[in-house]
Amino acid sequence: MDWTQRLRLRNLQMLLSLAETGNMSQSATLLNTTQPGLSKWLKDLEDDIGLPLFERQARGLRPTPYGESLIEHARRIEAQLDSARDDLQAMRDGGSGLVVVGTSGASSADTVPLAVLHLLQRQPRAQVRLVETTMDRLMSQLARSEIDIVVGRSAPELQDPQIRAESLYMEPIHFVARPRHPLATRGDVTWQDLRAYRWVVWPRGTPIRNALEGALASAEQSLPADIVESNSTVLNLTLLNNSDMIGLASHRTARRLEELGALKIVPLRLAGFGSVSMYWRDDGIKRAAVATMLDCLRRAAERAPVEDVAPLGAT
Numbered sequence: 001m002d003w004t005q006r007l008r009l010r011n012l013q014m015l016l017s018l019a020e021t022g023n024m025s026q027s028a029t030l031l032n033t034t035q036p037g038l039s040k041w042l043k044d045l046e047d048d049i050g051l052p053l054f055e056r057q058a059r060g061l062r063p064t065p066y067g068e069s070l071i072e073h074a075r076r077i078e079a080q081l082d083s084a085r086d087d088l089q090a091m092r093d094g095g096s097g098l099v100v101v102g103t104s105g106a107s108s109a110d111t112v113p114l115a116v117l118h119l120l121q122r123q124p125r126a127q128v129r130l131v132e133t134t135m136d137r138l139m140s141q142l143a144r145s146e147i148d149i150v151v152g153r154s155a156p157e158l159q160d161p162q163i164r165a166e167s168l169y170m171e172p173i174h175f176v177a178r179p180r181h182p183l184a185t186r187g188d189v190t191w192q193d194l195r196a197y198r199w200v201v202w203p204r205g206t207p208i209r210n211a212l213e214g215a216l217a218s219a220e221q222s223l224p225a226d227i228v229e230s231n232s233t234v235l236n237l238t239l240l241n242n243s244d245m246i247g248l249a250s251h252r253t254a255r256r257l258e259e260l261g262a263l264k265i266v267p268l269r270l271a272g273f274g275s276v277s278m279y280w281r282d283d284g285i286k287r288a289a290v291a292t293m294l295d296c297l298r299r300a301a302e303r304a305p306v307e308d309v310a311p312l313g314a315t
Helices: 009-021 024-030 035-049 065-092 111-122 135-143 207-218 233-241 251-259 288-301
Strands: 054-057 060-063 098-103 127-132 149-153 163-171 173-177 199-201 227-229 247-250 274-281
Touching: 009 024, 009 035, 009 060, 009 065, 024 035, 060 065, 098 111, 098 135, 098 288, 111 127, 111 149, 111 288, 135 149, 135 163, 135 274, 149 207, 149 288, 163 288, 173 207, 173 251, 199 233, 199 247, 207 247, 207 274, 233 247, 247 251, 274 288
Parallel strands: 098 127, 098 149, 199 227
Antiparallel strands: 054 060, 149 274, 163 274, 173 247
8 A cells, every 4th residue: 555545644743743843752742642652653654655754863853855855745735734724714704715925025015915905805705814024935835835825026046846926017126214314305315325324134135135236236336244134124114214224125115115104215226127926826726815816916016006995895
């Protein structure tokens, strides 16, 4: 018999627990089983597969490359089951299902929230879960089925072959600062002016940081040595509004925050444009809430103003 046919959900929990703790005794306690029983199960599984899943070391268990591969599959299965549970619960409660959207700073202040409003107009009982972090983390979560859709800077280097992608729009990036910043009201700002202040930038390797470094290279400038790195939109807003630091934001985010009176765009044009895309898995589009959210993101990408979005519940 194929070894996969003998696996049960309980076995996946056992495998994931061993991967997390690296300790047979601790996992046995967490799983409310015995250490000999857990050890025998693991040995039998390795014998069935014909490959070692863990290395037994003095400090505990360490997954082999074969173990890492199986653990990743187990995480994906567990995430899909969690999604199925939450989706069916949302439908049981009278809704049209659950959609989990991951967003990076490039789309969290404008495109994604506008799309959520459009979704809730079309499916008032839909349930939405939003996650904001960096694109590398979001794409990993999407590949593991923990997220249904990711919206952010186009990052083909992070894309899994099993994931679909669609470009939503192109936009420039801007330097931003607090509304009363000395540079905010200047008609002409030079690079020397900017370098008089500390910069808040996104971490190395993120798409918006790559866009900044490309723009600096085009202007024959370099990144200052005295910077603060942050991948949090809220943290960056707090830093900028309580200091004279200079930050960075994509065009739509910068315009939205400027409309809200939270930030001002510094009048110095940066070269180049960044692309914002949405990503999803083929298996997710069959669910109504996910398919509708993709359509709503396309609509929001057309730059519908806030005032064009009717209040929820309006007829």
